[in-house]
Amino acid sequence: MYDQLVLELKPLARRLRWRTSIELLTRTAWLALAAAALVLVVARFVPLENYSRIAASIVVLYFGAWLGYSALHRLTSFHVARRADDELALRDRLATALQFTKPDASIHAGIHPDLVARQVEDALYHAQRIEPREAFPPRVERRRVAAALVAALAIAALLLIPNPMDAVIAERRGIAKTAQEQAKKLEELAKTIQENQKLNPQDKEQLLKKLRELAAQLKANPGDAKKALADVAKFQDVLRASLDVNQASQAAALDALAQQMAALAKQSDTPQDADELAKLLEQLVGSSSEPTDPNALSSAERAALAQALQQTASQVAASDPNLASALSELAQQLSQNASGEALQNAVNQASNALQNAAQQQALQQALAQSLNQADATQRAVSQASQTSGRQTSNNQGQGNQGQGNQGQQGNQGNQGQGQGQGQGPSQGQGNQGQGQGQGQGQGNQLGGGGGTNASSLPPGSGMGKAGDPTQPNKSFNTDDANTVYSPFQVGQGQQENVNGQDSGNGQTTTQQNKSPLPGANNSALVPYSQVYQQYSAIAGQAMENAYIPAGLKDYVKQYFSALEP
Amino acid sequence: MTPEQFNEIAANIETQVSRVIVGQRDIVRQTLVTLLAGGNALLEGVPGLGKTMLVRTLAQVLDCKFSRIQFTPDLMPADIVGTNILVEDASGARRFQFEPGPVFANLVLADEINRATPKTQSALLEAMQEHSVTVAKTTHRMSEPFFVLATQNPLEMEGTYPLPEAQLDRFFFKLNVTFPNVDELVTIADRTTGQDTARPQSIANGMTICEMQQLARGVPIAPHITQAAARLIRATHSDDANAPDMVKRYVKWGSSPRGMQALILAGKITALLDGRYNVALDDFRAVAPPVLRHRLIRET
Numbered sequence: 001m002y003d004q005l006v007l008e009l010k011p012l013a014r015r016l017r018w019r020t021s022i023e024l025l026t027r028t029a030w031l032a033l034a035a036a037a038l039v040l041v042v043a044r045f046v047p048l049e050n051y052s053r054i055a056a057s058i059v060v061l062y063f064g065a066w067l068g069y070s071a072l073h074r075l076t077s078f079h080v081a082r083r084a085d086d087e088l089a090l091r092d093r094l095a096t097a098l099q100f101t102k103p104d105a106s107i108h109a110g111i112h113p114d115l116v117a118r119q120v121e122d123a124l125y126h127a128q129r130i131e132p133r134e135a136f137p138p139r140v141e142r143r144r145v146a147a148a149l150v151a152a153l154a155i156a157a158l159l160l161i162p163n164p165m166d167a168v169i170a171e172r173r174g175i176a177k178t179a180q181e182q183a184k185k186l187e188e189l190a191k192t193i194q195e196n197q198k199l200n201p202q203d204k205e206q207l208l209k210k211l212r213e214l215a216a217q218l219k220a221n222p223g224d225a226k227k228a229l230a231d232v233a234k235f236q237d238v239l240r241a242s243l244d245v246n247q248a249s250q251a252a253a254l255d256a257l258a259q260q261m262a263a264l265a266k267q268s269d270t271p272q273d274a275d276e277l278a279k280l281l282e283q284l285v286g287s288s289s290e291p292t293d294p295n296a297l298s299s300a301e302r303a304a305l306a307q308a309l310q311q312t313a314s315q316v317a318a319s320d321p322n323l324a325s326a327l328s329e330l331a332q333q334l335s336q337n338a339s340g341e342a343l344q345n346a347v348n349q350a351s352n353a354l355q356n357a358a359q360q361q362a363l364q365q366a367l368a369q370s371l372n373q374a375d376a377t378q379r380a381v382s383q384a385s386q387t388s389g390r391q392t393s394n395n396q397g398q399g400n401q402g403q404g405n406q407g408q409q410g411n412q413g414n415q416g417q418g419q420g421q422g423q424g425p426s427q428g429q430g431n432q433g434q435g436q437g438q439g440q441g442q443g444n445q446l447g448g449g450g451g452t453n454a455s456s457l458p459p460g461s462g463m464g465k466a467g468d469p470t471q472p473n474k475s476f477n478t479d480d481a482n483t484v485y486s487p488f489q490v491g492q493g494q495q496e497n498v499n500g501q502d503s504g505n506g507q508t509t510t511q512q513n514k515s516p517l518p519g520a521n522n523s524a525l526v527p528y529s530q531v532y533q534q535y536s537a538i539a540g541q542a543m544e545n546a547y548i549p550a551g552l553k554d555y556v557k558q559y560f561s562a563l564e565p
Numbered sequence: 566m567t568p569e570q571f572n573e574i575a576a577n578i579e580t581q582v583s584r585v586i587v588g589q590r591d592i593v594r595q596t597l598v599t600l601l602a603g604g605n606a607l608l609e610g611v612p613g614l615g616k617t618m619l620v621r622t623l624a625q626v627l628d629c630k631f632s633r634i635q636f637t638p639d640l641m642p643a644d645i646v647g648t649n650i651l652v653e654d655a656s657g658a659r660r661f662q663f664e665p666g667p668v669f670a671n672l673v674l675a676d677e678i679n680r681a682t683p684k685t686q687s688a689l690l691e692a693m694q695e696h697s698v699t700v701a702k703t704t705h706r707m708s709e710p711f712f713v714l715a716t717q718n719p720l721e722m723e724g725t726y727p728l729p730e731a732q733l734d735r736f737f738f739k740l741n742v743t744f745p746n747v748d749e750l751v752t753i754a755d756r757t758t759g760q761d762t763a764r765p766q767s768i769a770n771g772m773t774i775c776e777m778q779q780l781a782r783g784v785p786i787a788p789h790i791t792q793a794a795a796r797l798i799r800a801t802h803s804d805d806a807n808a809p810d811m812v813k814r815y816v817k818w819g820s821s822p823r824g825m826q827a828l829i830l831a832g833k834i835t836a837l838l839d840g841r842y843n844v845a846l847d848d849f850r851a852v853a854p855p856v857l858r859h860r861l862i863r864e865t
Contacts, residue, residue, distance in 0.1 A: 093843060
């Protein structure tokens with residue numbers, strides 16, 4: 001009897017399982033769909049990586065769990081009987097019959113056996129007349145199904161309508177990628193500096209440490225342009241503090257000395273660095289102390305050498321007092337026709353000072369290289385933040401190409417910083433990256449010189465003629481405005497005013513200041529590219545911190561792209 | 566006795582009673598359930614609602630001995646259970662002989678039971694519980710079936726002796742007799758103010774009722790249904806973990822195990838009357854109010 005009853009209950013069990021699964025689906029699917037839709041909505045306000053996958057994962061996980069529950073969920077015969085009793089108003093007939101017919105059933109003595117048999121027959125009779133489909137129709141909660149449909153439609157709409165945060169995500173990816181690339185370049189630069197034997201080991205180690213720190217910070221950058229720029233700016237500040245602005249003038253003075261000494265030594269090759277210069281100096285002075293030496297200097301040559309040394313000493317006095325003192329001492333010894341130990345000591349001192357200067361020069365070159373690379377990194381990160389956004393919003397490649405060209409120009413201009421030779425305005429338009437001495441060439445018309453990206457230059461020596469510029473005026477463009485007045489630079493040096501000399505006939509005379517680099521220390525004049533970077537970075541920060549619609553961000557980016565040097 | 570005969574007799578009893586009693590179908594059904602369960606019922610209602618008529622009619626339908634006791638403050642236990650009296654036989658010998666009181670009947674109507682003193686009430690209540698009375702160390706069994714239907718008036722409570730909770734628990738059901746509606750009143754007027762008065766037919770006797778009682782006790786009840794009854798009774802106690810908030814707030818003391826017995830017995834009879842051979846949870850729902858309403862002591 002029990003088996004027969006269980007057999008009758010099996011179709012009901014299958015139907016109930018199916019209905020339970022459907023009910024679970026209709027009751028809870030809206031939750032998963034709503035959660036997925038919520039993720040997509042949030043992704044429109046917050047840059048969320050892989051938001052589509054997250055939303056899809058929620059839905060897939062839910063349906064997986066639902067399928068698992070449906071497959072594994074089992075109902076015992078007793079539960080089926082009880083549910084049938086409840087829903088079909090069978091008044092506990094089936095459950096009671098199962099209890100009394102199961103193999104281990106113990107029927108109480110007070111129960112009438114005939115009534116038990118009748119009860120089981122009655123239950124079987126009712127069980128056989130149950131049509132599962134009609135008895136257990138699916139119960140669908142319309143409100144929840146409607147909620148699920150609304151959520152599904154919302155998901156479809158959110159997937160179809162372009163997400164403004166895609167631009168931000170692409171921008172971050174671009175920035176992160178650029179930061180990685182720049183980090184590699186910094187590491188390569190660090191390797192180059194590591195191999196440089198001319199550097200003082202301590203200085204080298206400090207510089208390498210800073211370079212590697214910056215590389216590590218850029219590598220770890222998740223795409224935050226603000227942080228990347230801040231890291232680079234901090235690095236630049238540290239290096240600039242160590243940068244000697246007078247180094248270029250010192251190098252120029254030493255170059256001039258080298259040329260004069262090469263002429264005295266009757267050499268065609270000019271010494272390329274301070275080491276070679278020191279050797280040449282030892283050679284010249286050593287020969288002069290031996291009268292029998294055929295290469296010994298004449299009195300006139302010794303005087304010329306002493307004068308050259310004295311002039312160089314005066315020129316490097318501001319940047320390297322030790323070197324100036326040593327050269328001056330040697331010049332004095334030469335002037336006094338000294339010989340022997342005193343002269344040799346002076347030569348040794350000058351030689352040591354020159355070697356120290358060589359180390360300083362190497363360090364300054366390494367610093368300049370590092371700064372150049374930092375500037376390049378700064379520009380690359382800025383460009384990445386602009387280019388990525390523009391690429392995503394416009395899906396065009398033209399803007400990217402233009403950015404690359406502009407960046408190339410800026411890089412060239414920057415390489416000229418502090419290394420350009422002073423050119424008089426009358427010499428016309430120079431190459432990009434070469435500086436122009438300030439305060440020269442005053443007249444009624446502007447000189448036609450170009451190339452003004454140098455911030456530290458040797459004094460100009462050219463003569464300008466008012467009203468007769470050697471080059472015709474040309475129309476202004478941003479490439480010309482390489483140096484601009486930046487009032488925000490106040491506090492980085494003392495203001496220096498240089499008045500022009502009006503000779504009345506339109507000619508100008510050379511203004512010789514105490515400073516070997518007139519105008520070079522005027523920190524109010526900074527490279528245009530630097531000002532541009534500042535303003536661009538500030539605008540970038542504003543766009544990061546304040547809420548600005550994605551569409552309007554493009555306008556700001558386009559504006560700065562148009563101004564980009 | 567078969568279940569079919571049980572149903573037929575019960576249906577006939579209800580039909581015959583309904584020839585005299587207008588409306589009050591639930592009261593009639595629950596009174597019949599009480600009778601078939603071998604219990605006693607307490608009817609609460611204002612005078613004139615047909616309580617006496619109901620018991621009298623039942624007695625006529627069942628062909629049983631009926632007695633009515635009007636409870637008053639001066640009613641003594643002996644007035645109910647009877648007493649030993651001195652009698653003289655033909656030979657002149659004198660001896661005490663037990664003279665049964667009105668309680669010795671099959672159907673007893675204890676009218677306004679709360680007007681008697683507790684001592685008198687307890688005399689009846691002993692008979693109700695034990696189906697016997699003890700007088701002068703001699704126990705006298707009642708004839709079966711023995712069914713007491715006590716009434717009490719919810720009004721005029723002054724000078725009454727409300728039944729203590731322990732005594733109330735001995736009643737199988739407490740039935741609230743409601744006032745008839747207009748149609749029922751019109752029918753009552755038509756039936757009772759004319760020349761002819763309806764007279765019910767005798768359907769069964771005491772033996773039949775006993776057989777019906779026996780059959781009802783044999784109705785199968787599944788273990789999970791019995792457990793449900795037990796859980797229900799436990800849930801009437803405020804200290805039970807499964808007790809609903811309403812019980813925890815308003816019930817001082819819940820039902821006794823007698824309540825569960827009454828619930829199951831009434832459920833069995835209800836199932837048989839419904840044509841089933843098993844007790845269902847729905848049967849408990851139907852009989853729970855008369856079973857539990859006098860067994861739950863409320864917070865004052």
